[in-house]
Amino acid sequence: MARQRFSGTDSYIATDDLMMAVNAAVTLERPILVKGEPGTGKTQLAIEVARALGKPLFEWHIKSTTRARQGLYEYDAVARLRDSQLGDDRVHDISNYIVRGKIWEAFAAPEQPVLLIDEIDKADIEFPNDLLQELDRMEFYVYETRELVQARHRPIIIVTSNNEKELPDAFLRRCFFHYIRFPDRETMGRIVDVHFPNLKKSLLVEALNAFYRVRDVDGLKKKPSTSELLDWIKLLLAEDIPAEALRSDNLRSAIPPLYGALLKNEQDVHLFERLVFLNRKAGST
Amino acid sequence: MLIPFFFALRDGGLKVSVTELLTLLEALRAGVAGYSVDDFYYLARAALVKDESRLDRFDRIFAAYFRGVDDKLADLFAELPEDWLRRETELLLSEEERAAIESAGGFAELMEALRQRLDDQEGRHEGGSRWIGTAGTSPFGAYGYNPEGVRIGQAGSRHRSAVKVWDRRHYRNLDDTLELGTRNIKVALRRLRRFAREGAADELDLDATIDNTARNAGLLDIRMVPERHNAVKVLLCLDVGGSMDDHVRVCEELFSAARSEFKHLEYFYFHNFVYENLWKDNRRRHTEKTPTRDVLRTYGMDYKLVFVGDATMSPYEIVYAGGSVEHWNEEAGAVWMQRLLRTYPKAIWLNPEPLERWAYTPSIKLIRELVDDRMYPLTIAGLDEGIRALR
Numbered sequence: 001m002a003r004q005r006f007s008g009t010d011s012y013i014a015t016d017d018l019m020m021a022v023n024a025a026v027t028l029e030r031p032i033l034v035k036g037e038p039g040t041g042k043t044q045l046a047i048e049v050a051r052a053l054g055k056p057l058f059e060w061h062i063k064s065t066t067r068a069r070q071g072l073y074e075y076d077a078v079a080r081l082r083d084s085q086l087g088d089d090r091v092h093d094i095s096n097y098i099v100r101g102k103i104w105e106a107f108a109a110p111e112q113p114v115l116l117i118d119e120i121d122k123a124d125i126e127f128p129n130d131l132l133q134e135l136d137r138m139e140f141y142v143y144e145t146r147e148l149v150q151a152r153h154r155p156i157i158i159v160t161s162n163n164e165k166e167l168p169d170a171f172l173r174r175c176f177f178h179y180i181r182f183p184d185r186e187t188m189g190r191i192v193d194v195h196f197p198n199l200k201k202s203l204l205v206e207a208l209n210a211f212y213r214v215r216d217v218d219g220l221k222k223k224p225s226t227s228e229l230l231d232w233i234k235l236l237l238a239e240d241i242p243a244e245a246l247r248s249d250n251l252r253s254a255i256p257p258l259y260g261a262l263l264k265n266e267q268d269v270h271l272f273e274r275l276v277f278l279n280r281k282a283g284s285t
Numbered sequence: 286m287l288i289p290f291f292f293a294l295r296d297g298g299l300k301v302s303v304t305e306l307l308t309l310l311e312a313l314r315a316g317v318a319g320y321s322v323d324d325f326y327y328l329a330r331a332a333l334v335k336d337e338s339r340l341d342r343f344d345r346i347f348a349a350y351f352r353g354v355d356d357k358l359a360d361l362f363a364e365l366p367e368d369w370l371r372r373e374t375e376l377l378l379s380e381e382e383r384a385a386i387e388s389a390g391g392f393a394e395l396m397e398a399l400r401q402r403l404d405d406q407e408g409r410h411e412g413g414s415r416w417i418g419t420a421g422t423s424p425f426g427a428y429g430y431n432p433e434g435v436r437i438g439q440a441g442s443r444h445r446s447a448v449k450v451w452d453r454r455h456y457r458n459l460d461d462t463l464e465l466g467t468r469n470i471k472v473a474l475r476r477l478r479r480f481a482r483e484g485a486a487d488e489l490d491l492d493a494t495i496d497n498t499a500r501n502a503g504l505l506d507i508r509m510v511p512e513r514h515n516a517v518k519v520l521l522c523l524d525v526g527g528s529m530d531d532h533v534r535v536c537e538e539l540f541s542a543a544r545s546e547f548k549h550l551e552y553f554y555f556h557n558f559v560y561e562n563l564w565k566d567n568r569r570r571h572t573e574k575t576p577t578r579d580v581l582r583t584y585g586m587d588y589k590l591v592f593v594g595d596a597t598m599s600p601y602e603i604v605y606a607g608g609s610v611e612h613w614n615e616e617a618g619a620v621w622m623q624r625l626l627r628t629y630p631k632a633i634w635l636n637p638e639p640l641e642r643w644a645y646t647p648s649i650k651l652i653r654e655l656v657d658d659r660m661y662p663l664t665i666a667g668l669d670e671g672i673r674a675l676r
Contacts, residue, residue, distance in 0.1 A: 020327035024317045028308065035337060078489060078507070085505045125475075164545065172335035173304050179337040 004053045012041065012048040013183075013191045021178035022049060031135055031157035033120075033172070036180030039225025042160040045180075046116035049158065056113045058155070060102035062123045068130030071103040071117075075144050095145050103134060104149060112153035121164040128171035136174055183226060185212065195230055196237070206246035207233055210256045214263070217272060224262040232261040290350055294333065297346040301333050308332050322351070474546045474672065488512045518549035520584055520629065522563065524594030525554045532637035535663055536593055539635070551584060557598045558618040559625065560609055577621055581628050589675045590625060590632035593663065596652045597638060603651050622655050632656060633671040637663040 006022045008014035014022070022045075025032035034042045050057035060071055076097045083091040090096045100108070106115040120128060134140045138151035159175065161167065183191060185208060192204060211232070215223050224232075235258045236246075245257055256262070263269045287306065294301045309332040318324040326347060334343045486509035493508035500506075521543060523536055543550055553563035553575065562574040601608040603618045626632055634652060636643070640662045643649045653660045661671035 016323065017327040017330065020318070020324060021331035024312045024328055024331055027315050027317050028312055030308065032331075033335070081505060081507075169300070169335075173302050175335065176308075176331040177335045178331055179340060 006049055006052050009048045009052045011194050012044060013187060013194060014045075014048075015181075015183075015187060018045075018178055018180065021176050025158075025176045026053070026156050028176075029154040029156070031159055031175045033159045033161060033167070033175040033177050034180060035161050035163060035178075037182055037223070037225055038162060039227040040180040040182060041226060042180060043116065043118050046114055046118075046158040046160075049156065050114040053114070053156075055111065055156070056109055057116065058102050058106040058109070058113055059116045059118060061118045062120055062127070064122050064124075066123045066127070068123075068127055068134075069101075071101040071131070072134065072140050072149075073101050073104055073142060074099045098142060098144060103131075103140075106155045107138065107149055107151040109152065109155070113155045115155040115157045117157065117159045119162055120159050121161040121167065125165055128167050132170055132174065188226070188229070191226060192230070192233060196233060199233065199237070200243065202243040203233075203236070203246070206243045207236065210246045211262070214256065214259070214272070217275060220263070220268045220271065221265045222263075222268060224264075228262050228264070232258060235261050293350045294343070294346055297342060299334065299339055299342060299346070305333050474543060474668070486511050515546075515548060517547060518584070518588045519543065519547050519551070520580075520588040520590045521550060521552040522559065522590070522592045522594075523552060523554050524592075525556060528557075528595050528597050529637075532595060532663070535637055539593065539663065539668075549588075551588070553580065555594075556609075556611060557594070558602050558609070559592075559621050560612075560614040560618055561616065561621065577625070581624060586628060586630070588629055590629035591671075591675075592632070592634040592656075594634070594636065595638045596634065596636055596649045596660070597646050598648045600647050600651055603648060603655075619651075619655060622652075626656065631675050632659065633674055634660040635663045635667065635671060636660055640667075 004026065005019075006014070006026065007019055021032055024030075026049075034045055036042055046059070047057060049055075075094075076099055080091055080094070080097040103115065106113045135157060138154050139148060141148050188208060188211075189204065192199065192208070207229075211224065211229050214220075239258065241257050259269075259272070263272060287310065291301060291306050309329055312318065312328055312332060313325075318328040329347070330340065330343060334340055488510055490508040490510040493510070494506065497506040497508055498504065521540070523540065529536070540552065553565060555563055559577065561577050563577055563580060564574050566573055598610075599608070602610060603622075606615060606617050607613050608617065634656045636649070638646070638649070643653075643660075649660070659671070659674050661667040661674075
């Protein structure tokens, strides 16, 4: 069997270490946990892996109220009760009221799927522990119908976390792990390139300069990330801003145009404006 | 063959389990990694390290191990705190130089100058074959630390090409060896949870439904109740500044854990001890103050009051009017403390100072008396005890 390897796609630049972690997870059919600064493409990774390997994707987005069971199945007792009152025939078969969750759907897929468990840290602190057995053995038991659900093909499971909560050791031991570092200039250049293939070289250089300068400001609450840079460039293009407007000697005393796309936090905007003001004063004396 | 490496990792303080080692071996057998050292490094990292704060340590152990320097593990713990480094710049650079640099561009430049100064000394350092100073006599070995990312010491060309990726030490900033992880704190704080039903009725109340349906002779009568929420209310007062600087880390952890664990969490800051004003934003503490009286009026008795502070100060600051270090206080801190305790009977004081030192600090004794002995060390065990006292 020719093993499929993930090596990035035409719209997603994967670094060597990321590729290695993904390929190890794909080969050994173990989950991979991806962490990193917000906006570095953690969720996007699952979408791109599914696309690159030509596999169906199941996305399970976790919220603070999500319970582990909901990923497996839910028993809709209220619907059954209502049907029994109305004398519906469906009521005799309990399996009519078992609603499949995302994990079950992925287990039942006819070919090996990619399952994204997005932002696992949003859920309750015990959530990952409740999924250990399911992710390890890739099977679970439905009590209502006394049925054992086993994965037809072990899915490629990609778990993302924003570090809001620490994950239990038992869960971590079962995963591969990758931390997406903030891309360096070179990688960032490539990333921008796949999104805006026709971007002028001069604009790219100036935009990256301005971007990293904003990122280097100490004390920002939320540093702008890749996704913000991409949005910003899109805006720059839409407004047809020339590269010269971003030039650094200009910038020391001016705020980059459309910086609202880069700084999302009011305090950060204030801080930045204050710094620029100070620089301007220092420059004029 | 990887067993010695495995133990080197464990000796180096990484909690690597056998399961993870087996996973790595399995992946190697499956041919995931090919034959390059870089591949092996990436694979081992993905399989063995599960926490980004440990990545740096892994890099160092990996570098040391695969360079055949396995007796240097002890040096890995010779961490260089930034403060120390700043102090070192004071030793190495003269007053005028520093002033000149500071005006030119601040810390980054300062580090650059320091690096150059150290480069001048290269000849002396180079006597040995390696840049890791044995027994850590020189802090600026190959692993000198500069927060701005300027490497002190070994230049890139010195490396054999195989040992390079991990030597860049990308994850330096993330390393934090903390005993009190946020997870532990959260688990401890959970004990304080008290569930109550509040808000919109959107959950099926099974018991009431069955009961009412039976009363209706079997005709379905669905009853709903609001979802259960953690209804505990916490008022957190944190000491900032001065002697608390050493404990900032642990307080931040406690704060972030508490913040996500409680829906009703109010926090205020104070300096050394509570007086007539508290504040919410430490940067604007002199302009945006909240009178303690307002706090007493705003938050009801059902709030649980948690002080966090080292309680280390001059006893005058507690018992005398005008004793405060930063302003003239009309009434003594102890009076304010008693008012707070009268309004909030459920109160504890968490102290990050080590327990052994409590007996030797008069102000700690004083405050312990004030809070009826409900002072607990800011450790997991202490937190547990404190939470029990709050319930």
